[in-house]
Amino acid sequence: MKKTKVLILGFGTVGRGVSEALGGNSGFEIAGVASSKGAITEPGALSASELARLASPAKGLSDSPAFKAFDSKNDSLWLCENAEYDALVELAPTNLVDAEPSLSHMKAALSRGKSVVTANKGPIALHYYELKALAGENNALLRFEATVGGAIPVFSAARGLYGDEIQSINGILNGTTNYILSRMESEKLPFNVALKEAQELGYAERDPTSDVEGGDAAAKITILANAIMDLHVHFKDVRKTGISRVTPELIEFALQEKKRVKLIASAFRDEHGVARAEVAPKLVPNENPLSSISGTLNAITLECTLAGPLTFAGKGAGKNPTASAVLNDLAEIGKALENKK
Amino acid sequence: MKKTKVLILGFGTVGRGVSEALGGNSGFEIAGVASSKGAITEPGALSASELARLASPAKGLSDSPAFKAFDSKNDSLWLCENAEYDALVELAPTNLVDAEPSLSHMKAALSRGKSVVTANKGPIALHYYELKALAGENNALLRFEATVGGAIPVFSAARGLYGDEIQSINGILNGTTNYILSRMESEKLPFNVALKEAQELGYAERDPTSDVEGGDAAAKITILANAIMDLHVHFKDVRKTGISRVTPELIEFALQEKKRVKLIASAFRDEHGVARAEVAPKLVPNENPLSSISGTLNAITLECTLAGPLTFAGKGAGKNPTASAVLNDLAEIGKALENKK
Numbered sequence: 001m002k003k004t005k006v007l008i009l010g011f012g013t014v015g016r017g018v019s020e021a022l023g024g025n026s027g028f029e030i031a032g033v034a035s036s037k038g039a040i041t042e043p044g045a046l047s048a049s050e051l052a053r054l055a056s057p058a059k060g061l062s063d064s065p066a067f068k069a070f071d072s073k074n075d076s077l078w079l080c081e082n083a084e085y086d087a088l089v090e091l092a093p094t095n096l097v098d099a100e101p102s103l104s105h106m107k108a109a110l111s112r113g114k115s116v117v118t119a120n121k122g123p124i125a126l127h128y129y130e131l132k133a134l135a136g137e138n139n140a141l142l143r144f145e146a147t148v149g150g151a152i153p154v155f156s157a158a159r160g161l162y163g164d165e166i167q168s169i170n171g172i173l174n175g176t177t178n179y180i181l182s183r184m185e186s187e188k189l190p191f192n193v194a195l196k197e198a199q200e201l202g203y204a205e206r207d208p209t210s211d212v213e214g215g216d217a218a219a220k221i222t223i224l225a226n227a228i229m230d231l232h233v234h235f236k237d238v239r240k241t242g243i244s245r246v247t248p249e250l251i252e253f254a255l256q257e258k259k260r261v262k263l264i265a266s267a268f269r270d271e272h273g274v275a276r277a278e279v280a281p282k283l284v285p286n287e288n289p290l291s292s293i294s295g296t297l298n299a300i301t302l303e304c305t306l307a308g309p310l311t312f313a314g315k316g317a318g319k320n321p322t323a324s325a326v327l328n329d330l331a332e333i334g335k336a337l338e339n340k341k
Numbered sequence: 342m343k344k345t346k347v348l349i350l351g352f353g354t355v356g357r358g359v360s361e362a363l364g365g366n367s368g369f370e371i372a373g374v375a376s377s378k379g380a381i382t383e384p385g386a387l388s389a390s391e392l393a394r395l396a397s398p399a400k401g402l403s404d405s406p407a408f409k410a411f412d413s414k415n416d417s418l419w420l421c422e423n424a425e426y427d428a429l430v431e432l433a434p435t436n437l438v439d440a441e442p443s444l445s446h447m448k449a450a451l452s453r454g455k456s457v458v459t460a461n462k463g464p465i466a467l468h469y470y471e472l473k474a475l476a477g478e479n480n481a482l483l484r485f486e487a488t489v490g491g492a493i494p495v496f497s498a499a500r501g502l503y504g505d506e507i508q509s510i511n512g513i514l515n516g517t518t519n520y521i522l523s524r525m526e527s528e529k530l531p532f533n534v535a536l537k538e539a540q541e542l543g544y545a546e547r548d549p550t551s552d553v554e555g556g557d558a559a560a561k562i563t564i565l566a567n568a569i570m571d572l573h574v575h576f577k578d579v580r581k582t583g584i585s586r587v588t589p590e591l592i593e594f595a596l597q598e599k600k601r602v603k604l605i606a607s608a609f610r611d612e613h614g615v616a617r618a619e620v621a622p623k624l625v626p627n628e629n630p631l632s633s634i635s636g637t638l639n640a641i642t643l644e645c646t647l648a649g650p651l652t653f654a655g656k657g658a659g660k661n662p663t664a665s666a667v668l669n670d671l672a673e674i675g676k677a678l679e680n681k682k
Contacts, residue, residue: 021647025504151648156501157494162672163366164665182628287523289640289654292633299630299652306362306665307492311640313630313652324505324647331503339680 003029004334010091011035016055017323023051031085034076035061038069080108087333090118099123113138117329119146119322125219125235128226143329148220149298151321152314158228165305168268173220175296175316176204176211177243177263182294185251214240214279217265221277225267231275241280259283260291344370345675351432352376355460357396358664364392372426375417376402379410421449428674431459440464454479458670460487460663466560466576469567484670489561490639492662493655499569506646509609514561516637516657517545517552518584518604523635526592555581555620558606562618566608572616582621600624601632
């Protein structure tokens with residue numbers, strides 16, 4: 001079996017996890033690894049042990065003698081357009097305004113018939129249909145399992161549901177808000193105190209708006225709605241209600257009713273057949289599997305015509321869970337390349 | 342795309358569901374449908390509408406003018422050996438003593454290089470390694486998603502976990518006992534009363550031993566242990582403790598500890614590296630996704646090295662959920678047949 005040649009863009013937490021995992025895997029060959037500042041593309045410079053060294057927290061790509069800083073002619077986009085590889089792994093930071101520079105990277109790869117794997121929500125939430133068409137025209141694959149629910153294999157499971165129909169999607173897609181709600185429940189904390197605790201533990205950002213007001217979950221439900229149900233939902237149209245107005249009293253009331261308060265992202269067709277996506281706190285009954293998803297876990301329920309409700313739960317983020325999802329996507333691309341021959 | 346030709350053995354609840362679903366699906370052609378008494382193999386006699394008519398509760402295969410009763414020369418095994426088909430769908434009743442007649446059916450098909458899909462636990466729990474080897478030697482596929490957890494796509498998810506390692510499996514694999522435990526908890530019923538209620542509702546058999554004492558769950562954890570973790574577990578060696586001695590007092594104690602009593606089937610390697618499988622009631626903490634699996638739902642957690650815990654939940658049985666799993670398996674076989682050409 002021929003090795004799949006991989007170009008990795010991004011050397012943050014996820015990029016390091018993926019580089020290490022691929023470095024030790026015999027099915028893949030790393031054509032290059034780039035950060036925003038430069039790249040290593042000399043094949044001999046990317047042994048498994050050297051990748052592990054560079055991926056350790058105190059190091060970076062520029063600690064390699066083979067590191068070349070980008071200049072005006074030679075940057076990450078140039079690599080996408082010119083390097084020799086089978087699959088691009090795009091792991092640059094998420095940008096939900098215009099999805100750049102990742103969007104241009106992906107388009108450059110797909111236009112050349114190179115498959116793309118990403119953990120980056122921006123391009124998929126904002127430009128899914130455009131990227132999907134480009135992949136189709138160029139006989140390439142576009143995979144993005146890690147963009148929603150971390151390690152949870154929800155997109156591959158949905159692709160495997162042959163002859164069934166998915167009627168709706170409901171999920172807990174944001175670990176920060178789920179952690180805050182779990183702490184508000186177990187410790188009877190007000191929202192502000194639980195948020196501060198989450199910030200101190202590194203589960204919430206200094207500016208927590210995107211998590212707390214539902215923006216992150218809105219991007220993820222947009223991806224699920226379009227990729228799984230083909231609903232043609234626009235990210236900016238997702239109706240969002242955050243958790244900042246959830247009170248300990250509401251949570252206590254829910255518990256007495258044998259329910260829990262959860263920030264639920266939903267996609268469905270309403271009674272007029274209109275595609276809808278929304279994010280809002282909801283009271284989830286104890287007998288619903290989503291009710292026990294606590295802490296930073298994520299979960300997604302697909303309501304299917306034949307199968308009924310199928311729920312998938314797991315770690316929603318983190319270096320290793322994200323690397324796991326990226327590896328599974330790459331392996332699928334490797335198999336597809338084999339079958340093409 | 343060429344249609345996959347399917348031979349269906351079994352026309353009980355699941356066989357009817359699968360026949361109806363396949364009859365209406367353009368990817369498949371039904372080569373024949375058989376019950377224990379006889380078969381219909383005339384292609385023209387198996388239109389979608391005729392299959393739907395025969396599959397209705399008051400009808401059966403013998404209501405077709407094309408039905409031929411089996412005789413000493415022409416029976417279901419003869420069909421497996423001689424009929425023209427690509428995939429055998431084996432849906433005869435489960436037999437956990439010697440797995441017959443299903444085992445012989447499957448061997449006959451695999452020996453001819455025909456792929457096999459089954460919802461029947463017997464042959465897979467008792468003879469997995471033999472059947473797997475036979476499939477491999479003859480370049481055929483063996484698929485059994487519906488044998489464990491009904492519609493839950495746990496085997497396909499595990500196959501998709503590339504480059505990850507599954508360290509243990511824990512599941513709620515028996516809907517009858519989970520229903521009884523749920524009712525004991527919510528209505529504070531003693532075991533015998535909850536069992537009687539389950540029997541009246543059709544969720545428990547008249548002789549409930551196999552469910553209540555853990556035999557059914559033991560067969561399913563054997564299948565998971567071998568097919569997902571390659572543990573070489575023998576069904577008869579699975580240590581079983583049933584739920585008949587669970588008391589309302591234990592359940593109440595668990596609730597006060599923020600736990601729930603669940604019948605958990607587990608597979609793992611112990612501290613000496615020895616493969617182990619067991620079924621026993623356990624106290625599951627509220628923050629474990631398995632704790633909220635209530636009623637007749639099933640759920641399975643795969644503990645993975647990179648991905649962490651991945652939990653899959655859904656309907657553990659029933660006509661449509663089982664048909665969904667069988668269809669997914671058949672679609673995978675159809676794709677493999679395409680790639681072979």
